[in-house]
Amino acid sequence: MKIFVTGAGALLGQGIIKSLRQSTLECTLIAADPNPLSAGLYWADRAYRLPLADDPGFGDRIHQLLDGERPDLVLVGTDVELPWFAAQRLRLEALFHTHILVSDPRVVAIADDKLETARFFESVGLPHPASAASEDAAAVAALVEAVGFPLIVKPRIGARSVGVSLVRDTRQLAQALEGRQGLVVQQCAGEADQEYTASVLYFDGAVRASIVMRRDLRDGNTYRAYTGDYPELNAQVRLLGEALKPHGPANFQFRTAADGTPRVFEINARFSGTTPLRAMAGFNEVEMCVRKLLDGTPIFQPPIRSGVILRHLDEMFVSQDRIDAVQ
Template identity: 85%
Template sequence: MKILVTGAGAVLGQGIIKSLRQSTLDCTLIAADPNPLSSGLYWADTAYRLPFAADPAFGDRIHELLDRERPDVVLVGTDVELSYFAAERHRLEALFRTHVLVSDPRVVAIADDKLETARFFESVGLPHPASACAEDRDAVEALVECVGFPLIVKPRIGARSVGVSLVRDRAELAQALEGRIGLVVQECVGNPECEYTASALVFDGMVQASVVMRRDLRDGNTYRAYTGDYPELNEQVRTLGEALQPYGPANFQFRLDDRGIPRVFEINARFSGTTPLRAMAGFNEVEMCVRKLLYGTPIVQPPVRSGVILRLLDEMFVPRDRIDAVR
């Protein structure tokens, strides 16, 4: 089989490639990214350059690449490309006889915007941090009166904790909001010792498998993960997945409140940067999804190894001729 992974320079894209390399799939791996110095390109069998997703030429280049390589599966490895593939999924699948693993535009839009994430959970009656649009000062004031401080101020659209502020009083809140737009103000739930990342795989309207890991963060990314069964939290994650109804994977990031209830502050309507960590624990969600798409193989909840996953730096040398050969 041939598998195309976009976003080979992103943590997500590289994680998908790592998961494929850890799997038992016999696949030819095609990687694509705008930057020829993206390391994921050089883990693949074939590498291509793409325009940035905002470039008007992006769609034409995707058509050209799919027509040339005819991959069996397309896996999207960066957030900025999700909207395009979500809107074009059925057309691309029909034109190029491939499978594009991406959720529909509704799910992508909910996950992309942290205020819309909170509104979604409110609409379906599931726990979430109390939230307010920063531009609605009456709503922000009501939030302060309801939950008090500390609060979290963050971009509605963003990742890796960029632009996130913990504010402890009204002065810090005013400072965090000054001169900025597109923000959400949220209740600060729990503490860093009770933060989790989880994945659910949803097909045919049902959660087929799920996994939960407690995590430690550094610079917005998971750098230690604690794996195990977490049966009660997995049950909650399955409820979240069935409410959201993604196509394939969805990642939920949450903290436990003082009653031990998970309150989700972020959804990724895709695989996540911790996907290869889950594969190391026996939950290779990329392989399970590919087998489901290509062969109709039922997804069966695998046992998850209990332990700690430690992330580390690594390096690779790439000869100049390989870089020059990226098309």
């Protein structure tokens, strides 16, 4: 089989590639990224350059590569590419006789916007942090009255905790909002030592497998993950997946309240940066999705190894001739 992965310079794309390399799949791996100095390009069998997702030539380049390589499956490795692939999925699949693993535009849009995420869970009656658009002064005031401080102020569209503020009083709230647009003000979901990242795989109208890991963050990314069964939280996460109905993977990030209720503050309608960590715990979601889409192999809940995953930096040397060969 031949698998095409975008975003070889992103944590997500590299995690997908790592998971493929950890799997028992025998595949030709093709990677692409705008930057020829992206490490993931050099873990693949063939590597290509792509324009940025907002470049007018992005679609033409994708067409060119899919036509030339004819991969069996395309895995999207950056958030910014998801809306384009979601909109084009059915047309690309028919044109190039491939599979594009991406959710529909509705799911991608809900996951892309933190306020829409909260509104979605409210609409289906599932727990979430109380939230208000920063531009709606009355709603923000009502939020303060209802839940008090501390509150979280963050961009509606963003990642890795960039631009996120914890505010403890009205003065700090005003400072966090001053001169900024496109923010959401949210109830603090819980304590930092009760933060979790979870994944579901949804196919054929049901969640087929799930995993929950407690985590410690550094610079907005998981650097320690605590694996185990977490049966009650897994049951809640499956309810989240059943409500969202992604195509394949979805990632939920949440903290638990004092009563143990998970309050989801972020959805990723895709694999996530912790995907290779899950593979180490026995939950190789990339492999399960590949086998489901290409071989029709049913997905069953795998047993999860119990332990701690420690994340660390690594290095690699790439010769100049390999860099020059990326077209």
